[in-house]
Amino acid sequence: MPYVVALSxxxxxxxxxxxxxxxxxxVPVIDADIIARQIVQSGTDAFNLIVKHFSQEILLPxxxxxxxxxxxxxFNNDHERLWLNSLxxxxxxxxxxxxxxxxxxxxxxxxxxxxxxxxxxxxADRVLMIDSPMELQLKRLIQRDGIDEHLAKKMIRSQxxxxxxxxxxxxxxxxxxxxxxxTSQVNKLHYQYINNTKHKNGLV
Ligand SMILES: Nc1ncnc2c1ncn2[C@@H]1O[C@H](COP(=O)(O)OP(=O)(O)OP(=O)(O)O)[C@@H](O)[C@H]1O
Ligand SMILES: [Mg+2]
Numbered sequence: 001m002p003y004v005v006a007l008s009x010x011x012x013x014x015x016x017x018x019x020x021x022x023x024x025x026x027v028p029v030i031d032a033d034i035i036a037r038q039i040v041q042s043g044t045d046a047f048n049l050i051v052k053h054f055s056q057e058i059l060l061p062x063x064x065x066x067x068x069x070x071x072x073x074x075f076n077n078d079h080e081r082l083w084l085n086s087l088x089x090x091x092x093x094x095x096x097x098x099x100x101x102x103x104x105x106x107x108x109x110x111x112x113x114x115x116x117x118x119x120x121x122x123x124a125d126r127v128l129m130i131d132s133p134m135e136l137q138l139k140r141l142i143q144r145d146g147i148d149e150h151l152a153k154k155m156i157r158s159q160x161x162x163x164x165x166x167x168x169x170x171x172x173x174x175x176x177x178x179x180x181x182x183t184s185q186v187n188k189l190h191y192q193y194i195n196n197t198k199h200k201n202g203l204v
Contacts, residue, residue: 002028003107003197004100004123008115009130010159012141014175014182018130019111021186028103030096032112032120039091040065046091053083093123106197116160121168126196128189129169131162133176 007022009015019029040046042063050065051058054073060066074081100108115121132140134156141152166172171192173185 002103003125004110005126005128006110006112006115006124007128008112013130013132015111022109025190028108030099030110035095107193116165126170127168128171129166131172131174
């Protein structure tokens with residue numbers, strides 16, 4: 001099983017940008033958001049159980065799950081939220097482990113936006129957090145998504161605070177500069193992780 005580095009950070013903190021830099025170095029990237037969508041695709045066990053529980057009303061006209069309706073339901077109903085979480089959590093974990101185990105490299109990057117919110121940090125060997133100054137995070141979010149400042153602030157506030165997030169970090173990337181600065185931090189961490197895995201596997 002490869003060594004697992006979990007990459008997390010607030011919304012628009014630079015997770016995708018940084019994951020791409022690791023991918024360029026040949027590191028497999030496992031994306032928690034993609035897995036969360038894959039396991040409820042139409043025809044999967046989770047999909048069938050969700051339709052049975054909420055009825056066909058939970059489907060879009062094209063037969064796919066209406067994820068925004070589902071989000072709305074669980075946002076307003078703790079009982080349904082717990083039901084859905086207890087169904088999905090073990091399936092997500094199993095699929096994540098399956099995708100990680102398939103990789104032939106010594107370590108993988110697991111990108112998990114809600115690592116702390118969903119209490120998933122214990123599944124990683126190492127936690128890499130992005131530290132992005134609030135002002136820059138806000139500016140990048142507004143620019144990328146074309147939204148107003150009020151909504152952007154609300155989105156940032158709905159997540160755990162950056163100090164709480166950073167308290168879980170083994171390593172921190174500062175995304176307060178340009179891409180050159182990010183690339184050099186990623187390169188350093190890459191060699192550190194290769195070394196870490198050698199220690200883990202008793203090779204050094
Ligand atoms: N160092 C940087 N220099 C310039 N632009 C950057 C930098 N880091 C990130 N950005 C830009 O900021 C925006 C947010 O970055 P990115 O999409 O990587 O964040 P994210 O954490 O993946 O966001 P989300 O939480 O929505 O998935 C993007 O438009 C990206 O190009
Ligand atoms: Mg992203």
